[in-house]
Amino acid sequence: MVSSSGTKSFLLLTVGMLLAGCQLFDSSTRAAAPRSTSVMSMWELYRHCQSSGDVETVLSAAKQLQQSAADTPVVPAPDVPKSLDRFVTKQPVRTTVDPKALAASCTLQAARTSLSAGREQEAEQLLYAVVFSYPESDYTFYVAQAKVWIEELHRPGSSDPVIHPISTY
Numbered sequence: 001m002v003s004s005s006g007t008k009s010f011l012l013l014t015v016g017m018l019l020a021g022c023q024l025f026d027s028s029t030r031a032a033a034p035r036s037t038s039v040m041s042m043w044e045l046y047r048h049c050q051s052s053g054d055v056e057t058v059l060s061a062a063k064q065l066q067q068s069a070a071d072t073p074v075v076p077a078p079d080v081p082k083s084l085d086r087f088v089t090k091q092p093v094r095t096t097v098d099p100k101a102l103a104a105s106c107t108l109q110a111a112r113t114s115l116s117a118g119r120e121q122e123a124e125q126l127l128y129a130v131v132f133s134y135p136e137s138d139y140t141f142y143v144a145q146a147k148v149w150i151e152e153l154h155r156p157g158s159s160d161p162v163i164h165p166i167s168t169y
Contacts, residue, residue, distance in 0.1 A: 039097045042065060042068050042097060042099055042102055043097055043102070045061050045064055045065055045068075045102075045106075046061070046065060046102040046105070046106055048061055049061035049062060049065070049105075049106040049109050049110070050105075050106070050109055052113075053113065053116075054113075055110075055113050055114055055117045055119065058106070058109055058110045058113045058114075059110050059113075059114070061106055061110075062103065062106040062107045062109070062110040062126070065099065065102050065103035065106045065107075066103045066107065066133075068099050068102075068103070069099035069100040069102070069103040098138070100134065100136075100138075100139065101138070101139065101142070104130055104133075104134050104139050104142035105142060107126055107129060107130050107133075107142075108126075108127075108130060108142060108145055108146060108149075110126050111123040111124075111126035111127045111130075111146070111149065112149075114126060115153075120153065123149075123153070124150065124153055127146040127147075127149050127150050127153075128146070128150065130142055130143060130145075130146040131143050131146050131147060131150070
């Protein structure tokens with residue numbers, strides 16, 4: 001015969017296991033939710049952007065990377081305890097791909113490609129887009145590069161501004 005304290009312990013253990021199982025199932029379901037864009041697809045798009053000489057292809061890649069960067073959450077998942085936020089909010093760039101950096105770099109490439117195709121106004125708009133879209137200190141390099149190229153576009157007597165390639169990755 002089972003004692004009442006043994007039955008209570010068994011019930012508590014069973015309920016605890018059920019609750020733990022539900023939590024595991026729930027978090028695995030959330031973790032398995034598909035992301036809008038994979039890191040590899042963003043990287044391939046970026047590499048295509050950097051290697052293509054076709055204006056429309058590069059513009060399309062820049063637009064897609066900008067959208068991916070906008071869709072990529074920068075905050076930790078809601079189930080991460082607040083005390084761990086500082087550890088998961090930002091990962092070092094060495095271990096992850098920064099979608100915004102890819103987008104900024106590709107936008108600069110799109111500006112360079114547009115300028116090479118004689119589309120100065122479009123190039124200038126893209127450069128200003130970099131300046132205004134990436135105010136965070138992590139993207140200072142891209143903003144500074146865009147500002148230099150804008151100055152070059154507006155330099156008196158510079159009918160054919162030289163926009164040098166950049167190396168970011």
